Amino acid sequence: MTTIVEKERTTESPVRVKEHAKSVYSTNQLNLWYGSNHALKNIDLDIKEHEVTAIIGPSGCGKSTYIKTLNRMVELVPSVKTSGEILYRDRNIFDSNYSVEELRTRVGMVFQKPNPFPKSIYDNVAYGPRIHGIRNKKILNEIVEKSLRGAAIWDEVKDRLHENAYGVSGGQQQRICIARALAIEPDVILMDEPTSALDPISTLKIEELVQELKKDYSIIIVTHNMQQAARISDKTAFFLNGEVVEFDHTDTIFSNPSDKRTEDYISGRFG
Numbered sequence: 700m701t702t703i704v705e706k707e708r709t710t711e712s713p714v715r716v717k718e719h720a721k722s723v724y725s726t727n728q729l730n731l732w733y734g735s736n737h738a739l740k741n742i743d744l745d746i747k748e749h750e751v752t753a754i755i756g757p758s759g760c761g762k763s764t765y766i767k768t769l770n771r772m773v774e775l776v777p778s779v780k781t782s783g784e785i786l787y788r789d790r791n792i793f794d795s796n797y798s799v800e801e802l803r804t805r806v807g808m809v810f811q812k813p814n815p816f817p818k819s820i821y822d823n824v825a826y827g828p829r830i831h832g833i834r835n836k837k838i839l840n841e842i843v844e845k846s847l848r849g850a851a852i853w854d855e856v857k858d859r860l861h862e863n864a865y866g867v868s869g870g871q872q873q874r875i876c877i878a879r880a881l882a883i884e885p886d887v888i889l890m891d892e893p894t895s896a897l898d899p900i901s902t903l904k905i906e907e908l909v910q911e912l913k914k915d916y917s918i919i920i921v922t923h924n925m926q927q928a929a930r931i932s933d934k935t936a937f938f939l940n941g942e943v944v945e946f947d948h949t950d951t952i953f954s955n956p957s958d959k960r961t962e963d964y965i966s967g968r969f970g
């Protein structure tokens with residue numbers, strides 16, 4: 700795919716990457732407060748489909764808050780207020796008539812710690828489709844197999860589908876959680892530090908999986924691990940104190956950042 704990249708600076712927003720691929724999310728002047736704590740400040744980000752977008756930055760800079768705004772999960776915190784807009788496929792998810800339920804069927808999420816339900820592997824993956832009214836056993840079997848294959852764990856669990864999901868390793872549990880997200884056929888997968896609780900081999904498997912999944916999905920991943928961002932993402936946004944300091948192609952961020960603060964962070968001078 701040929702893309703034409705041009706950069707523009709504005710006084711209020713950091714570098715934006717403009718391309719001709721389709722946007723899945725456009726965040727425009729997004730602000731978020733937890734009570735009086737201004738946690739996200741004028742965030743402008745344009746996230747393209749079929750890309751892996753990494754969100755990096757030091758602890759407390761707003762990475763998790765940002766991805767939890769994308770499926771409106773952050774609103775579960777009562778003190779939260781927001782301003783600005785988040786366009787998902789060109790519609791503002793903050794509009795009063797926007798259905799959060801519909802949004803969550805399009806946007807799956809994987810968390811830091813694997814969080815399977817205390818149910819069988821099969822029932823974990825079939826959970827979402829069942830909620831959406833699918834009862835036919837043959838169709839459910841197909842969805843479960845396809846999702847577990849998609850999460851690169853089918854061969855490891857196909858003979859124990861009816862055992863409790865807690866009975867497998869942490870890395871396998873995380874891939875079951877990814878299969879659970881895939882079972883609702885999402886458009887986007889949000890991943891909040893999905894490998895930080897995993898050993899290096901399981902981490903590698905998830906990283907390889909992310910590379911596979913981007914063919915069919917758009918992925919936004921929060922990571923503390925800069926090598927991971929460099930290895931698996933197409934674009935990287937560097938957050939600091941609730942702002943986006945720089946957003947660009949991952950190669951550029953790691954080899955030729957335009958902001959001194961990005962350079963200091965990626966070279967380990969702070970954070």
Ligand SMILES: Nc1ncnc2c1ncn2[C@@H]1O[C@H](COP(=O)(O)OP(=O)(O)OP(=O)(O)O)[C@@H](O)[C@H]1O
Pocket residue numbers: 733736738756757758759760761762763764765776923
């Ligand atoms: N539920 C909450 N209630 C109140 N304040 C919160 C809540 N969650 C996060 N914050 C605050 O919002 C700011 C951003 O936090 P956030 O968790 O998004 O950062 P982060 O970059 O993901 O951090 P980490 O890398 O440590 O997970 C911090 O000041 C944090 O204390």
